[in-house]
Amino acid sequence: MSLLPFDAFLKNVSSKPYQITKAGYLEEGKYPVVDQGQKFITGYSNNDEKVFKNDESVIIFGDHTRLIKYVDFDFVIGADGTKVLIPVDDSIDTKYAYYHLLSTKIENLGYSRHYKLLKEKTFVKPSMEKQQEIVKALDKAKELIGLRQEALDKLDELAQSVFIDMFGDPILNPNNLVIKKLDDVSQKITDGEHGTVARTETGRMYLMARNISKLGELDLTELSFISEESHNKIFKRCNAEYNDLLLVCVGATIGKCTLVPDMKDFSLARSVALIKPIKTEMNSKYLLYFFKTEFMRRQIEKSSNASAQAGLYTGAIKKMKIMIPSLNLQKKFASIIEKLEVQKSYYKVELDKLQENFDALLAQNFEG
Incomplete structure (x- = not known):
């Protein structure tokens, strides 16, 4: 077993010839686009000249995001900051190297670059037989996580199907529901x-x-x-409270949203927007699931700029369009969603246990 510096373990493949900007991403196309974002595949391209021919497999490292992906198909490389890594030679299994990187702790520098920190790390290289044994065990654990995640995703799909059944697709608005600006049905957007x-x-x-x-x-x-003093100053303007909507408005995960649970007061950084619905106009769970529709996704994409550090500003959020059905129908929808969320909570407990098992295997093989 050897302990190797980064340069004796992995090498960076020049990716510039195969990169496209975010503005060039398509919703459908011949080739998947893989970048440093949260989604495994973030778009598509039809540009034959930009295809990275992946004869075996590579590892993607997000220079800004620290996200790590294992890719074993031909693809187009998206946006700046996407590092493509391969083993330095045949004595290192690519999947083994991928799992080793997943176990490697890299300090979060925010939106700064992190590749320089990765290059400071050292890596364990056992025999090829041992590497493949480790990969087999971790693949199995990861497969179980994937199956439970699929079950959770299906519940989310069911929730969105219920939304469409009850209110219609917002893109078509077949029930001719009233359309208002988000600002008109919100107490505050900041x-x-x-x-x-x-x-x-x-x-x-x-x-x-x-x-x-x-x-x-x-x-x-x-x-x-x-500090309490800083919090009080921020909270006067941006007072997130129970059942308000929090929306990521800066960075790679723009559009992710959640409702504030019953918890102690906290403050928000610029990367999160706060939307307080008018309770007599809009139910919070209805608002949350409206933000998950394709109609809203398109509005968010159009309103945020196309740079690597995309931004969605409050002025644009206020102008977004939203369907307003009757409050009684919204509440009926919320009641159905609450039942689905009970089932989701059970699945999430199981998913957490599976993730703990996976993390323990990583630690056992790479940190001990």
């Missing part, structure tokens, strides 16, 4: 603190885009804190 806020070891939670998970929940595993 975003978090724009200035620099001093962090503290303890204090009030200071939540940002990373704290809204891909599952549409608050993720409090990686927290920042600020």
Whole structure:
């Protein structure tokens, strides 16, 4: 077993000839686009000249996001900051290297570049037989996670189907429901603190885009804190409360949203917008699921700029269009969703256990 520096373990493949900008992404096409974003495939392209011919497999490392992906098909590389890595030679299994990178802790520098930190790490290289044994065990654990995630996704799909059945597709609006600007049915639409806020070891939670998970929940595993004084100043303008909508409005995960649960007051950073619905006009769960529709996704995409550090500003959010059915029908929808959420909660407990098992296997093989 050998302990290797980065340059003796992995090498960076020049990806510039195969990159396209986010503005060039298509909704459908011949070739998938893989970049450093949260989604595994973030778009498509028909540009034959930009296809990265993937004879075996490669690892994607997000220079800004620290996200790691294993890709074993031909694809187009999306946007700046997407590093393509392969083993330095045949003595290192690509899937083994991928799992090793997943176990590697890299400090979060925000939207700065992280590849330089990765290059400072060292990596364990056992025999090829041992590498493949490790890969087999981790593949199985990952497969179980995928199956449970699929079950959760199906519940989300069911919820969206219920939405369409009850209200119609907002793109077509077959029931001729009233369309209003989001600002007209909201008490307040704002975003978090724009200035620099001093962090503290303890204090009030200071939540940002990373704290809204891909599952549409608050993720409090990686927290920042600020003083009571700073919190009070921010909270006067941006007072997130129970059942308000939080919307990621800066960065790679724009559009992710969740409702505020019953919890202690916290402050928001600029990367999260706050939407307070007028309770006599709009139910919070209806608002949440409206934001998950294709109609709203298109509005968000159109309103946010196409740079790597995309931004969705409050002025644009206020102008977004939303269908307004009767409040009674919205509440009926919310009641159905609450029953589905009970089932989702069971699945999430199981998913957490499977993830803990996977993380333990990673630690056992790469950190011990």
